[in-house]
Amino acid sequence: MIRLENLHKTYAAPGRISHALAGVDLRISQGEVFGIIGRSGAGKSTLIRMLNLLERPNEGRVWVNGQDITQFSDAQLRDYRRRVGMVFQHFNLLRSRTVLDNVRFPLRLAGMPRAEQDARANEVLALVGLGEHAGKYPRQLSGGQQQRVGIARALASRPELLLCDEATSALDPETTQSILRLLLDINQRLGLTIVLITHGMDVIRTVCDRVAVIDAGRIVEQGSVLDVFLHPQHAVTQSLLSESGMDGEGWRDMAHGVAGRLLRLSFRGDATAQPMLSRVSRELSVDLSILQGSVGSIKGTPYGQLVVSAQGGSTALEQMETFLSDKGVKCEVLRP
Numbered sequence: 001m002i003r004l005e006n007l008h009k010t011y012a013a014p015g016r017i018s019h020a021l022a023g024v025d026l027r028i029s030q031g032e033v034f035g036i037i038g039r040s041g042a043g044k045s046t047l048i049r050m051l052n053l054l055e056r057p058n059e060g061r062v063w064v065n066g067q068d069i070t071q072f073s074d075a076q077l078r079d080y081r082r083r084v085g086m087v088f089q090h091f092n093l094l095r096s097r098t099v100l101d102n103v104r105f106p107l108r109l110a111g112m113p114r115a116e117q118d119a120r121a122n123e124v125l126a127l128v129g130l131g132e133h134a135g136k137y138p139r140q141l142s143g144g145q146q147q148r149v150g151i152a153r154a155l156a157s158r159p160e161l162l163l164c165d166e167a168t169s170a171l172d173p174e175t176t177q178s179i180l181r182l183l184l185d186i187n188q189r190l191g192l193t194i195v196l197i198t199h200g201m202d203v204i205r206t207v208c209d210r211v212a213v214i215d216a217g218r219i220v221e222q223g224s225v226l227d228v229f230l231h232p233q234h235a236v237t238q239s240l241l242s243e244s245g246m247d248g249e250g251w252r253d254m255a256h257g258v259a260g261r262l263l264r265l266s267f268r269g270d271a272t273a274q275p276m277l278s279r280v281s282r283e284l285s286v287d288l289s290i291l292q293g294s295v296g297s298i299k300g301t302p303y304g305q306l307v308v309s310a311q312g313g314s315t316a317l318e319q320m321e322t323f324l325s326d327k328g329v330k331c332e333v334l335r336p
């Protein structure tokens with residue numbers, strides 16, 4: 001649905017030129033939740049703003065449904081932007097207007113008749129759980145409720161694409177979770193494609209299907225969230241995971257004092273709930289000790305990753321790896 005091709009963007013600041021994007025290629029499929037994560041200054045905001053051309057690339061193309069939107073006329077671009085909703089970190093609500101007026105705003109700009117504006121605004125307010133609050137002003141609402149208004153406003157014109165620019169960064173953890181659940185619900189119910197940028201791996205883990213990691217204006221890693229979380233390749237991804245308590249390398253400190261073959265076992269889906277290690281230990285007489293482990297769920301799919309030391313005869317160890325691989329467990333030998 002969306003294809004970004006060799007995007008470059010430079011900004012001239014006094015005394016230096018900043019390469020905010022240095023050759024970005026990405027594909028985003030219809031109906032998926034796609035996350036872009038990176039550190040401050042990595043180029044996330046610049047990148048997401050390329051999707052509605054709030055920023056224009058110096059070089060490269062932005063293909064949406066087979067059309068290069070960088071070549072659109074002003075009228076085509078206006079029409080396209082109506083089909084793209086955007087949600088902002090600080091909500092960007094009009095403080096002197098009621099919730100209903102805020103949500104009606106894009107519909108009014110689009111020239112929709114008043115009665116239809118009201119009906120549609122009330123419909124999306126009900127969708128985000130704010131049906132009772134239409135007559136209030138933003139200051140009478142909590143941060144989470146204000147962001148729901150921001151989401152309702154973005155959805156009012158029935159967009160095909162929703163862009164979320166750090167939509168939960170200003171919210172506390174509990175409110176963040178409720179907004180993320182709302183985004184997931186919208187994605188599933190409306191089949192809307194969502195692209196979000198964030199600093200937080202937890203946000204990616206909760207809602208995204210696929211993720212791209214950006215660093216210094218370049219995509220350094222991308223893939224399904226499960227693959228990137230379980231097998232991060234790039235140092236930036238590894239450190240972002242480690243900072244969010246998902247450090248895949250903690251076993252190294254313990255490895256010196258432990259004998260045996262060191263294996264990293266990655267489980268996903270049904271395999272996570274099977275008592276496979278106890279079977280291996282019992283039936284093959286392999287002694288296992290766990291040096292590191294994490295279990296959790298990524299967008300509803302359970303996963304687990306364990307680093308174990310396995311001690312036993314070499315045939316038993318080979319049989320164990322074959323047994324686990326047959327059951328869908330990925331086995332990586334960290335130390336033979």
Ligand SMILES: Nc1ncnc2c1ncn2[C@@H]1O[C@H](COP(=O)(O)OP(=O)(O)OP(=O)(O)O)[C@@H](O)[C@H]1O
Binds near residue numbers: 019020
């Ligand atoms: N309007 C601008 N003028 C000059 N430099 C800019 C401008 N916008 C962005 N930059 C620079 O481009 C680089 C990427 O910025 P961008 O805002 O896209 O990063 P980011 O990953 O979104 O960061 P943050 O998480 O802090 O918002 C930075 O070095 C930034 O200073």
